[in-house]
Amino acid sequence: MSYxxxxxxxxxxxxxxxxxxxxxxxxxxxxxxxxxxxxxxxxDDLDRLQQILFYRELGFPLDEIAVLLDDxxxxxxxxLRRQHDLLSARIGxxxxxAAAVEHAMEARRMNxxxxxxxxxxVFGDFDPDAYAEEARERWGxxxxxxxxxxxxxxxxxxxxxxxTAGFDAIHRKMADLLEQGVAADSAAAMDVAEEHRQxxxxxxxxxxxxxxxxxxMYVADERFTATYEAIRPGLAVYMRDAMLANAVRHS
Numbered sequence: 001m002s003y004x005x006x007x008x009x010x011x012x013x014x015x016x017x018x019x020x021x022x023x024x025x026x027x028x029x030x031x032x033x034x035x036x037x038x039x040x041x042x043x044d045d046l047d048r049l050q051q052i053l054f055y056r057e058l059g060f061p062l063d064e065i066a067v068l069l070d071d072x073x074x075x076x077x078x079x080l081r082r083q084h085d086l087l088s089a090r091i092g093x094x095x096x097x098a099a100a101v102e103h104a105m106e107a108r109r110m111n112x113x114x115x116x117x118x119x120x121x122v123f124g125d126f127d128p129d130a131y132a133e134e135a136r137e138r139w140g141x142x143x144x145x146x147x148x149x150x151x152x153x154x155x156x157x158x159x160x161x162x163x164t165a166g167f168d169a170i171h172r173k174m175a176d177l178l179e180q181g182v183a184a185d186s187a188a189a190m191d192v193a194e195e196h197r198q199x200x201x202x203x204x205x206x207x208x209x210x211x212x213x214x215x216x217m218y219v220a221d222e223r224f225t226a227t228y229e230a231i232r233p234g235l236a237v238y239m240r241d242a243m244l245a246n247a248v249r250h251s
Contacts, residue, residue: 002032002040018180027066054083059234062181170196175232184241193246208247215240
């Protein structure tokens with residue numbers, strides 16, 4: 001039994017372009033071709049794709065996945081055992097973080113001009129006020145923070161919705177590039193990083209130095225890391241690397 005690239009893409013929830021890319025880099029070459037030269041995937045190919053997607057969800061880069069799967073001393077059962085352990089550890093960490101967020105949401109009073117209902121409608125499970133005091137302590141004296149405070153003081157519900165939707169769209173673009181295995185220092189990733197910087201600059205002058213500092217924070221601060229990891233495993237590091245590469249490109 002074999003399957004077309006379209007069927008496999010549907011089974012696995014990935015794009016045909018992703019499967020083509022995996023074939024091009026030698027990560028997943030279909031075991032068959034039909035008389036017209038079209039890709040056909042067998043059961044062993046599907047098993048390998050499953051392993052690839054497990055490791056991708058855990059944040060492994062494609063080149064490292066290839067090394068892991070091609071190791072002759074590790075059998076498929078060992079891969080599954082390793083992935084189960086990694087996923088269990090991540091679930092435990094996320095459960096602890098979720099409990100901490102719930103506690104903070106109950107303990108802190110929301111003091112922006114939105115009602116609590118509106119605020120959760122805009123931000124989902126993220127409470128921006130939870131970090132407001134810390135942000136003031138860390139950056140309150142810098143001009144960029146003061147400018148951001150001035151610009152956002154008059155924001156309405158629709159303004160916050162627009163801001164959140166804009167960030168979501170940029171994050172999805174970056175996550176899609178990561179899922180396709182596009183390098184963080186590629187032109188495509190750097191272009192999205194530049195879009196991210198310019199979008200932030202609506203609130204204050206986000207220089208390349210500030211932008212790379214934000215990228216470092218996405219990885220160093222587990223709260224920011226968790227936000228990006230929830231969008232796509234590995235996204236925090238990928239964004240940091242793309243933001244740094246973009247800054248270097250413009251230096």
